[in-house]
């Protein structure tokens with residue numbers, strides 16, 4: 278896309294007349310909307326995120342110059358407005374129902390019997406789709422513009438979370454009322470929708486807001502003392518932020534599953550197609566089957582492949598496809614008769630909480646952890662389960678000695694989901710957070726964290742030198758993704774630390790073979806090897822250096838983004854919150870954390886000590902935009918012959934690309950080696966371009982040594 282991929286310079290714009298600016302803004306908006314449509318609706322991204330972001334940036338600059346040009350549906354208006362002081366209630370025009378759960382083919386067959394009795398003459402197909410494990414939301418559009426986005430609430434009244442929902446790119450701010458880009462849909466359907474649209478200006482669409490497993494992992498990495506139990510809770514917490522800027526950083530997803538307004542749809546399948554034509558993201562896994570045999574087969578198929586989906590699903594929604602039959606079947610209680618949730622059996626077991634202990638995290642956060650009587654849950658023995666924070670303990674009503682239900686869901690760590698209070702003997706003990714750090718005895722501070730209801734209360738050890746904290750910081754520092762010092766594993770590190778040979782990471786670089794040889798159990802040879810290993814890792818990239826510092830909220834990718842944008846440590850050390858906030862992919866919370874880190878005296882001394890101890894930062898030439906993989910998202914899977922995993926990743930970055938772990942519609946390439954596994958299946962299913970090792974080498978060159 279020549280000429281538009283770079284933001285126009287300020288002085289270029291100054292010469293623009295208002296009319297020219299108006300035309301340019303309209304053209305930009307059209308193009309940005311078209312790109313969004315291709316990405317989310319057609320699952321056929323035309324350009325990379327960078328191009329999208331760059332066009333949006335140009336539009337933002339233009340609108341800043343000519344504020345009259347701002348329209349409410351402008352793509353720049355996704356993140357805007359002041360933080361709210363509370364959410365306002367929204368009364369749903371049509372009640373938001375829920376679904377009855379069924380857990381077995383027998384239960385689903387019984388449901389079929391019931392509805393057959395109620396509609397003996399009717400014939401229907403079943404339509405099956407994923408049951409997303411997120412939150413039900415409703416969107417109302419007037420004359421094509423998104424006016425209200427709300428939670429389900431009690432079904433009758435929800436909360437107005439419009440500003441937060443607007444930050445989700447999968448949600449259109451303006452509907453595609455013109456029905457452009459619909460040539461892939463049946464012409465008769467397009468024309469029926471056009472007629473339907475002519476009759477009404479108000480359109481309501483419902484769907485699920487959710488957080489992908491990848492976004493959840495990123496969130497947990499950014500918040501090392503993770504407080505969200507699973508992606509669903511994280512999505513809920515993100516949508517309950519009063520400041521939409523925070524929601525925007527959470528990268529939520531959204532899938533439409535029902536069109537409330539009658540636009541002439543005759544089947545539920547057509548509802549999905551209508552939603553897609555209007556600009557909503559709908560999931561491709563949608564199947565119409567003639568009978569329950571088909572339903573059972575699909576349920577089994579999805580159950581087996583669910584781990585490979587980029588987000589959590591907890592079952593299959595099965596409904597009568599024909600809209601007229603569905604309506605005639607009506608509602609019983611809070612659920613429609615014509616649909617059920619055919620859930621997957623959760624992997625659950627019961628056990629006893631023998632104790633609740635405190636773990637002191639790298640950032641000083643105190644996290645309660647349950648020690649469990651070991652129990653097998655779905656083939657894995659579990660003996661510990663994090664309780665996240667006191668709020669979680671209160672929510673569960675958990676006491677030490679309680680019998681509990683533990684659950685392993687998807688890829689998520691096992692968690693306690695329920696307390697079986699009926700089994701109490703009376704000898705259970707309530708748990709209290711300690712007032713002193715269990716590790717160093719220093720006072721503990723108690724804080725409500727601002728980031729939403731689910732994050733809750735946080736207890737932190739006030740002692741910066743608390744041993745556990747320090748040890749964890751050291752471990753982080755030497756870990757594979759940081760300084761990667763071989764031979765300096767947790768055991769040796771702990772030994773060196775308790776022998777007083779190292780107090781902080783800078784001391785590592787002052788160690789001598791003699792220092793090490795005195796340690797019990799470490800022979801002369803191993804000591805010499807270790808010193809060589811330290812010597813070899815004195816020099817690191819800026820990104821690794823930043824990552825190694827263990828700054829709150831700064832994971833590997835954030836460290837890379839910072840390095841790419843500041844080039845030199847000295848520049849990052851002096852950067853203001855605003856300057857850091859301006860870096861793409863970095864939000865205010867992270868920016869504040871980074872700036873605060875470098876403003877702190879003790880941290881400044883620590884960084885100086887590292888440099889004085891001979892740590893060197895290799896300033897690589899910045900990847901720029903000209904690399905062979907500029908702006909591309911690349912997944913590496915399987916074993917490559919020439920490249921180690923780390924070399925492949927480095928090569929991708931050097932060529933301007935970004936490495937990602939899981940394959941999605943947004944992935945540009947999958948590099949497949951031997952025994953590639955499920956990521957390759959995902960790539961094929963999603964139509965992501967697959968590169969052989971040879972093709973990859975041709976693009977990026979041979980591995981660096």
Ligand code: IVH
Pocket residue numbers: 373374375376377406407408409410411412413414484485534535594612613618
């Ligand atoms: S249809 C009558 N389709 O499941 C409700 N719901 O209890 C119509 N859900 O909270 C819902 N994926 O948010 C439908 N593909 C899907 C869904 C889905 C997830 C959620 C929904 C609601 C719950 C139903």
